[in-house]
Amino acid sequence: MKQKWALRIFALCLAAIFCGIAPLPVAAQDQTPQDQPPQETPSRRLWSWLNEGNLSFNTRFRFEAFERDGAPFTAPAYAPTLRVALGYETPSYDGFSLFAQGESVFVLGPADYSDPTLPSQNRPDRPSILDPKSLELSQGYLRWKHGIPHKNVALTVGRQELTLNDGRFLSISNWRQVHGAFDAARVDTELPLNFSFTYAFINRVYRVVGYDATDGKPPMHTHMMNLKWSKPGRINAALYGLLLDYRAPAQFDSSTQTYGLRLTGPYQYDKDWSLVYTAEYAKQKNYGTNLNRVDANYYLGEVGPGWRGFQLKAGYALLGGRSATDKLSTPLAPPFNGWTDLFFNNPSGGGGNGLQARYLHASGPIRYLDGAVATLIYYDYHSDNLHIHYGSELDSAMSYKIKRVSNHWEIGWRFGRYWSDQLFTPALRTSVYTSFTL
Numbered sequence: 001m002k003q004k005w006a007l008r009i010f011a012l013c014l015a016a017i018f019c020g021i022a023p024l025p026v027a028a029q030d031q032t033p034q035d036q037p038p039q040e041t042p043s044r045r046l047w048s049w050l051n052e053g054n055l056s057f058n059t060r061f062r063f064e065a066f067e068r069d070g071a072p073f074t075a076p077a078y079a080p081t082l083r084v085a086l087g088y089e090t091p092s093y094d095g096f097s098l099f100a101q102g103e104s105v106f107v108l109g110p111a112d113y114s115d116p117t118l119p120s121q122n123r124p125d126r127p128s129i130l131d132p133k134s135l136e137l138s139q140g141y142l143r144w145k146h147g148i149p150h151k152n153v154a155l156t157v158g159r160q161e162l163t164l165n166d167g168r169f170l171s172i173s174n175w176r177q178v179h180g181a182f183d184a185a186r187v188d189t190e191l192p193l194n195f196s197f198t199y200a201f202i203n204r205v206y207r208v209v210g211y212d213a214t215d216g217k218p219p220m221h222t223h224m225m226n227l228k229w230s231k232p233g234r235i236n237a238a239l240y241g242l243l244l245d246y247r248a249p250a251q252f253d254s255s256t257q258t259y260g261l262r263l264t265g266p267y268q269y270d271k272d273w274s275l276v277y278t279a280e281y282a283k284q285k286n287y288g289t290n291l292n293r294v295d296a297n298y299y300l301g302e303v304g305p306g307w308r309g310f311q312l313k314a315g316y317a318l319l320g321g322r323s324a325t326d327k328l329s330t331p332l333a334p335p336f337n338g339w340t341d342l343f344f345n346n347p348s349g350g351g352g353n354g355l356q357a358r359y360l361h362a363s364g365p366i367r368y369l370d371g372a373v374a375t376l377i378y379y380d381y382h383s384d385n386l387h388i389h390y391g392s393e394l395d396s397a398m399s400y401k402i403k404r405v406s407n408h409w410e411i412g413w414r415f416g417r418y419w420s421d422q423l424f425t426p427a428l429r430t431s432v433y434t435s436f437t438l
Contacts, residue, residue: 049091056087056101060435062177066113066127066340070425077113077126082106083177085138095145103138105131105177117213127427128341131177132210138181152190159183162200164226165262168300169242169282173334176208180334194231200224205332219247221288222332233268237261244332245288254331256294257287266306274306276313284320284328296320296328296354302361310364319346321354321384328354338379338393339416340429350390350422352383371401381423390423410435 060083067076087101114123115132141158162182164170172180186200202222210216223243230236242258260282266274282298297320304313317337321327327346330336337343337357346355359379366372375397381390399412411434418427 049093052091054089055438056085056089057438058085058435059083060177060433061108062131062431062433064129064131064429064431066129066427066429068127068425068427072125073127074125075112077123077129079111079113079129079131080108081111081131081177082108087139092145097143097145099139099141099143100137101139103134103136103178105134107133115209115213117209117215119214130209132213134178134210134212136178136206136211138179138206151192154188156184156186156188159206160186162186162202162224164224164240164242165238166264167333168298168336169240169258169260169330170224170332171334173208175334178208178210180208181206194229196228198224198226198228208334215250218251220251221245221247234265235267236264242332243287247289249289251331252289253292253325254329255286255288255290256284256329258282258284258298260298262300272308276302276304276306276311278302278315292325294326294329296322296326298328304361308364310362312362313360315357315359315361317355317357317359318384319355321346321348321352323353323385324348326353327384337381338377338418339395339397339414340393340418340427342393342418342424342427343381347383347390347423349424350383350388352386352388352390352422354384355390356382356384356387358382366398369400371403372398373400374398383423388423389421391418391420393418406436408437410437 061081063078063080065076065078083103083105085101085103087099089099090097112123112126113129114126115121115130116128118132121132137159139159139161141156141160143154143156145152145154159181161172161179162170162184163172182202183204184200184202186198189197191197200223202220202224204217204219206217207213207215222245223241226238226240228236228238238261240260240262244257245255246252260280262278262280264278266276268274278300280298280300284294284296284298286292286294297318299316299318302313302315304311319328327348329346335341335344337355343355347353357379359377361377363373363375366374375395377395379393379395381392382388383390393416395416397412397414399410401407402409402411413430413432415430416428418424420426
C-alpha cells in the first residue's frame with residue numbers, strides 16, 4: 001500500500017514539473033480519489049476549449065475527359081485527380097475566432113492534360129483541364145463577430161472565399177479541385193428592415209489554375225460592395241459595385257469598374273408552386289490601370305415555373321462587346337455559359353465580339369431515387385457585335401447523395417457537348433466523381 005501512495009506522489013510531482021502546477025499539500029494528498037476533484041490545468045483548459053471548435057473535411061475524386069477537334073489538339077485530355085481539404089475553426093473568444101484550411105490536389109494514375117499557365121503541366125497539344133497538382137493554405141483568416149439588437153457585424157481578415165451574388169463577377173469555383181481564394185478584409189452587416197451590406201477590400205486573388213502558375217496570384221487593389229434587401233417568398237434585390245484595379249502590368253487591361261442591380265425570386269404562390277425569375281443589369285467601364293476604353297453592358301433575364309423542387313426556365317444573358325479591348329470581362333469569376341468552359345472569357349472571334357447566350361434550363365429531383373437531382377441545359381450562342389452565330393451546347397448532370405449510407409457522401413456525373421459554327425471547334429467534356437464532406 002505504501003508503494004502505491006509513493007507512486008501517486010511521484011506522478012503528482014511529474015505533473016507539477018510538466019504542467020507548472022504546485023504539488024498538493026500532504027493533507028490533500030491523503031484524500032481518497034473520490035474526494036479529490038480533477039485538477040484544472042492550463043493544458044486541460046486549452047484542450048477543452050479547442051475541442052469545442054469545428055473541424056471540416058472534404059475529399060473528392062474526379063475523372064475528367066475533354067476532347068476538342070482541330071489543331072493544335074492531337075488527342076483527348078484526361079485527368080484523374082483527388083482533392084483533400086482539411087479545416088479547423090476555433091471556438092469564439094470575445095467574438096474572435098480563427099479558421100485555417102489546407103488544400104491538396106493529387107494526380108492519380110495516368111494523366112494527360114494541360115494547365116497552360118503552369119509550366120510543369122503545360123501540354124499545348126492537349127485541351128485544358130484546370131486541375132493542377134497543389135498543396136496550399138487555401139484559407140486562413142481571423143474573424144470577429146458582434147451582435148446587437150437589429151444589427152449584427154462580422155469582420156473577416158485574411159485568405160478567404162468570397163462570392164458576389166450569383167458569382168458572375170466575383171466568386172471561387174466549387175467545381176474545380178483548386179477552389180481559389182482572396183486575400184481580403186471583409187465586413188458583413190445585418191441591418192434593420194431586411195437589409196444587409198457587405199464590403200470587401202481585396203489585395204490578391206488566388207486562381208483555380210494553381211497558385212504556382214505564371215498568373216496564379218496577381219496582386220490588386222479591389223473594392224467590392226453589395227447592398228441587399230429581401231422580402232421572403234417574393235423578391236431579393238441587390239445593388240452592387242466592383243472596382244477592380246490590378247497592380248501587375250500583365251493584368252492592367254483587365255482593370256474595370258462595374259455597377260449593377262439584380263432582382264431575383266422565387267415568388268412563392270403556395271407551398272408547391274412558385275415563379276422563378278431573375279432580372280439583372282450592370283454597366284462596366286475601364287478603371288485604374290486600364291488604358292483601354294471599355295463601355296460594356298451586361299443583361300441577364302430568367303423566368304419560368306417552379307413546382308416541388310422542379311424548375312423550368314428560359315434565360316438570356318448578354319455580355320457586351322464592341323471590339324477585342326472594349327468588351328465585358330469577368331476575370332475574378334469561374335466560367336459561366338456552358339460546362340465545356342469554352343466561354344471562360346467573353347469571346348472575340350469568328351467575326352464578332354461579345355456574347356449573347358439564350359438557354360433553356362430544367363432541373364429537379366429524380367422520382368424513386370431519394371437524394372438524386374438531374375439538370376439539363378441547352379444553349380444557343382451568338383456574338384453581341386454583328387450577331388454572328390458561334391454555336392450551341394447541350395449540358396446534363398446528375399448528382400446523388402447516398403442517404404442510405406451517409407448524407408455526407410455524393411456521387412455524380414456531368415457532361416457537355418458543343419457544336420461549333422463560327423467559333424471554336426466541336427468539343428466534348430465529361431466527368432464522373434465521388435465526394436465526401438463533413
